[in-house]
Amino acid sequence: MNGNANGARPVVVVGSGPTGLLLAGDLAAAGVPVTLVEKRPHRISNLSRAFAVHARTLEQLDARGLADQLEALGQPLERLGLFGRLTVDLAALPSRFNHVLVVPQYEVEKVLERRAAECGVEFRYETEATGLAQGPEDVTVQVRGPGGERESLRAAYAVGTDGMRSTVREAIGLPFPGRSVIRSVVLADVRLAERPGTLLTVNAVGDAFAFLAPFGDGYHRVIGWHRGRNVPDSEPLVLDEIKEITRLALGRDFGMHDARWMSRFHSDERQAPAYRVGRVFLAGDAAHVHTPAGGQGMNTGLQDAANLGWKLAAVLHGHADAGLLDTYQAERHPVGRSVLRSSGGLVRLAMAKRPWTLALRAGLTGVLDRVGPARRRAVGLITGIGYRYPAPRGAHRLTGARVPDVALAGGGRLYEALRGGRFVLVVPEGHAVGGGATRGDRLTVERWASGRRTALLVRPDGYAAWAADSVDGPAIEAALSAHVG
The missing domain is CATH 3.30.70.2450 (Alpha-Beta Plaits)
Structure with missing residues (x-):
């Protein structure tokens, strides 16, 4: 996708923390020219902030070929302690990454920055976004460069990943209650x-x-x-x-x-009431901030980016209607709200002092210790693997769910197949898919390694777009037309 005659980039991302780096890298890898604006000088601080990478984030990084690099740098934590009384064993997580990876944020940023640069992201360091204006066809981001010079960057869309004090959020008039x-x-x-x-x-x-x-x-x-x-x-x-x-x-x-x-x-x-205003989006700390309990902050932002990137690319390449972008708010805003509640609840229970709050903490700990479903639910929310997105009425039960890293015929696995940034259609062995060849730049067709008979269409972010319990050619073609284009 090329910029217009004035050299404007189709997407401007403001803020080069982990969220901005992942998003910009995804867009560039998908062939969308992207400019990443960052007011700080070009250096990655060794002053660590976030320290934990959860299972769902590791899965997303695995879909980009990055997880193993971080696994080599960090230390896996296989058990979580809660309130000094409860130990949660993560070995039972239904994920290739059945642990929390303890690794400093700056190591995550190094890996993401290297990938973004290799994919062709244009970095504009020491360049501060000072405001923006948008019309029906584009958005203009006003910036101030290293020498104080002012410039206007025109783009199809802009994304604010510029943290809690987001200039982008303020420019589009959104409160941060x-x-x-x-x-x-x-x-x-x-x-x-x-x-x-x-x-x-x-x-x-x-x-x-x-x-x-x-x-x-x-x-x-x-x-x-x-x-x-x-x-x-x-x-x-x-x-x-x-x-x-x-x-x-x-x-x-x-x-x-x-x-x-x-x-x-x-x-x-805090959470912004909307993650989108017109052609401008918010992600990461610009959209939501919460207590550090559970180590979910950076993880939630990275998963925002994984959700938004492929949708922007699909719309900009003409493979999807612009209405697809509305699903970013519908899918990610409830997750942000849930993280606010869970992390805040952990802090309040950890610091319980009054008799009734101490009793509540003891009761909750007892329930989590004795009741397996409740414990799995809590762990699923903290690690991110328990979230699913809304599905249309009457959709298959898998639609909207996170898809685990299933084995594929030929010795491969799903998250390796997702590394091309494409949809992945998984069908039983021996089933031919007629439309696959014409969608080769945005669809990969794979077969189950097992004898499973389900047809499953997996989005680039690893969630099920569509599924059926039996293989039906017209139904598959309809699903591909609706979701892949």
Whole structure:
């Protein structure tokens, strides 16, 4: 897809965090010219923010050939502790990635940036978006370059992935309702003289909460909070304060020393009422922010990008009607709302103090410990594999569901087949698909490795677009026409 005579790019993405990098890479890989605008200089900070990559995100990265690179850099966590009483074994996750990968955000960004560059993304660093205007056919993003020069970038669509204080969100007039949940949370990356007994250490005692996780380079991330220490984010932070909170919550400070980064922040719960206004979209922290409990922030943003990228590409290439873009709001906004609730609930229960909240926490822990379906539901929400998208009335039960990495005939697997960014149609062995050859640039046809008789059409983001319990040629052709184009 080429730009217009003025050299405008079909898509401008504002913000080069993980969400923006994945989205821009997906668009470029699909042949959509894309400009990525970032106000920071060209460097990836080694000051870690997010630290956990969940199973569903790893599946999405696997569909891009990136998961194994990150697996080699991080450390798998196969068990999750909850409230000091419940241990959840992730080995039973129905995923190739039956663990949480503990890896710093900057490693994720390195992998995504390299891929985006290889795919041809145009990077504009030290370039700040200052506003935008949109019409019926295009959107213009106003930017200020490194030397203060001003420029207008015209595109078919723009996406704001520029964080909690999103300039794009403000420019399209969307509020960001919500509130601060906890204040004066302290974070640091430190070295430890004593190694904790578990990969991930977390506990709350009285008014103190602390969390420790390794990054594999000799440093640990520590997150702490004390109910009685409610000070502004600008208040100076010293290592002794972090050590004291950790000792109160975990019993000892593990000999913390050599902090390479310390910060104080407040944790908000906010969500934009819409993820789209006209030709402008929001994704990641520009669309939703929530507490760090469960490590779902970066993961939710990356899955926003995985949902939006293929839809923009399909519309820009003329393979789908522009109405497809409305499904981004319908599918991702409820997920963002659910993450706000689950992460906020975890924080409130972790810091329970009143008798009734302590009783509620004990009761919930007991239910999760004894009731398998409830535990699987909770784990599915945290890891992302439990979400499904709305399906039309009367659709097959698989429609809208995440499709696991099933084995395919010839020794392959589904998420390898998804690496071309195409739809994948899986049919029984021996079944011919007449329209496959004419859609070769956007459809891959595969066969089940098992004797399964279902016909299944998988979207580029790994969710079922359509399914049928028996193979029917006209029905398959109708499904391909409706979804693939």
